Amino acid sequence: MRVVALEEHFAAPDLAGRIDSAAVAARGWPAPGGQPSSMGHEEELAEVGARRLAAMDAAGVTQQVLSVSGPGADLLDPQAGPALASDYNNRLKGFVDGHPDRFAGFAHLPMTNPEAAADELERATGDLGFCGALINGLTDGRFLDDLIYAPLLARAADLDAPLYLHPGIPPEAVRKAYYDGLPGAASFLLSSPGWGWHAETAVHILRLVLSGALDRHRNLKLIIGHMGEGLPAMLARCDNVFTHETSRYLDRTVSQTILDQVWITTSGIFTEPPFLAALLTFGIDRIMFSVDYPYASNAQGRAFLERISLSPADMAKLTHGNAEVLLKLKRGTA
Numbered sequence: 313m314r315v316v317a318l319e320e321h322f323a324a325p326d327l328a329g330r331i332d333s334a335a336v337a338a339r340g341w342p343a344p345g346g347q348p349s350s351m352g353h354e355e356e357l358a359e360v361g362a363r364r365l366a367a368m369d370a371a372g373v374t375q376q377v378l379s380v381s382g383p384g385a386d387l388l389d390p391q392a393g394p395a396l397a398s399d400y401n402n403r404l405k406g407f408v409d410g411h412p413d414r415f416a417g418f419a420h421l422p423m424t425n426p427e428a429a430a431d432e433l434e435r436a437t438g439d440l441g442f443c444g445a446l447i448n449g450l451t452d453g454r455f456l457d458d459l460i461y462a463p464l465l466a467r468a469a470d471l472d473a474p475l476y477l478h479p480g481i482p483p484e485a486v487r488k489a490y491y492d493g494l495p496g497a498a499s500f501l502l503s504s505p506g507w508g509w510h511a512e513t514a515v516h517i518l519r520l521v522l523s524g525a526l527d528r529h530r531n532l533k534l535i536i537g538h539m540g541e542g543l544p545a546m547l548a549r550c551d552n553v554f555t556h557e558t559s560r561y562l563d564r565t566v567s568q569t570i571l572d573q574v575w576i577t578t579s580g581i582f583t584e585p586p587f588l589a590a591l592l593t594f595g596i597d598r599i600m601f602s603v604d605y606p607y608a609s610n611a612q613g614r615a616f617l618e619r620i621s622l623s624p625a626d627m628a629k630l631t632h633g634n635a636e637v638l639l640k641l642k643r644g645t646a
Contacts, residue, residue, distance in 0.1 A: 314374045314632040315614070316641065319446075319478070319537045319579035319602040321381035323357035324403050328383055330396060335387045340481035342500065356606035357381055360407045364605075365414060371610035373603065374632070377639065378404055379418040379446035382480065386423040386451045393422030397432050405440045416641055417442040418476055423451040426460050430467035437473045443639035444473040444535075449480015449509075455516050457523035469531040474575070474638060476535040477516050479509030505580075505607070513541040521569045522554065527562055530573070533638065537579035537602060539586040543570065544593040571595075575638060577602035578630075582616035596626045600635045 356364070360378065368376065385397040400420040408415045419436030421429040436442040445468070447456070456465065456477070468475050482491070482503050491503035502508060513536055520526050520534070536543075547567040554566050564572065576594055578587065579602035590599055603613040617631065635641060 313372065313617075313627070314643075315372055315601060315617070316375045316377070316632040316635045317373050317603045317605065317610075317613070318377045318535070318577050318600055318635055318639070319476070320376035320378055320605045321357060321607070322360050322378050322404070322407070323354070323381045324400060325354070325358055327396060327399055327403065331383055331387050336383045338484070339383065339387055340484065340487060340503075341383050353606040360415070361410075365411065367605075367610055368414065371614040373610050373614065375414055375416060375641070376605065377416045377418055377443055377635075377641075378407060379476065379478070380404070380420040380448075382448045384420055384448065386448065386480075388422070388424060390422075390425035390428070393424045394428040394432065397422040397429075398435075401432065401436050401440060401442070404442075408441070412642075416639070419445040421445050421447060421464075423447060426464050430464045433464065433467055433473055434471060437471055443641065444468070444475060444533075446476040446478050448478050449512060449516075450483060453483045455519045457519045457525045462525075462528075465525060465529045465532055468533075469529045472531070472533070474533040474535050476537075477513055478537065479504070479513050482508050482512060510538055510541045513538075514543050514546070517541070517543060517570060517574060518550070518566070521562075521566050522558065524562060526569050526573050527564070532573060533575070534573055535575045535577065535600075535638075537577045537604065539578055539581040539590050540576040540594065543574075544576075544586070544589040547571075547593050567593075571598070574598070575600060575634070578613070578616070580604035580608040582608075582612050584620060587616075587620060596622070596629050597634060599630055600638070601631050 380400050385393040388396055397420050404417045408417050419433055419442045421432055423429055433445050487503050491499045491508060493499065494502060517536060526532060550566040558566065571594065575598050576590055577600045603610050622630065
């Protein structure tokens with residue numbers, strides 16, 4: 313069975329080392345080696361070669377779409393960010409060219425410079441052959457519905473380049489108000505993979521709907537992970553709450569807008585109840601398999617595929633077909 317995974321990460325320590333350590337700490341990233349044990353995967357992130365391929369082979373993962381795991385160019389000023397993003401993407405191009413049947417790429421963008429981000433998206437999806445871009449959460453406290461990002465959204469729509477909205481470290485004010493004060497690493501985990509990341513990404517999507525950004529960019533395609541970041545369970549509730557207000561200025565309901573323009577992946581969540589909620593709300597044509605390597609296990613992801621009950625046609629859509637269509641992936645010999 314061909315299996316494509318879309319939320320699979322790498323890091324380049326030498327490139328990340330160009331970011332001032334004070335800026336990294338201020339953004340909330342733990343110091344090197346200071347992550348909770350569940351997140352400390354520096355060696356796996358930095359290795360894009362034989363060991364990664366062996367781990368993929370052992371679990372039956374055919375292809376990974378690689379993306380940068382932060383900190384990244386979004387922590388640099390508008391003048392310095394574009395060069396770092398370009399260097400990350402050139403590095404990623406080398407990985408893809410080395411194993412074109414096994415790896416594809418999402419661009420890394422200099423989000424503090426929206427015009428440059430749009431240009432880098434065009435370069436990466438054109439000259440480098442990438443599938444779109446992955447954006448790690450907020451930039452300087454701004455969601456993508458901020459009008460400064462209108463050029464980037466417009467360019468992504470024009471290029472038919474999907475944007476993967478991935479969680480990021482919450483802003484300091486949010487961390488202090490909602491997550492601080494818990495024992496050990498519990499505050500960081502609650503703010504990030506334990507809860508906060510998923511809530512933030514759901515809010516990100518809802519802001520893009522409620523602001524009218526998705527109505528203004530109707531050809532824009534978005535991807536979110538983690539079985540839809542809780543949105544499958546909340547779509548009907550959103551319509552009940554928002555429709556009276558949004559009908560004054562939007563042509564579509566919240567749920568219809570999301571179902572028209574958002575795809576979801578399974579990354580990091582490998583149990584049946586959230587998958588069933590996703591399947592019943594988004595439908596099989598909008599769900600794609602992902603692992604979230606190395607933060608989640610290839611083996612657990614593949615075991616999940618073996619447990620769920622789908623027709624052969626629907627399983628093919630989940631494991632590779634939907635991704636191949638959306639991302640225009642070329643099937644190799646792997």
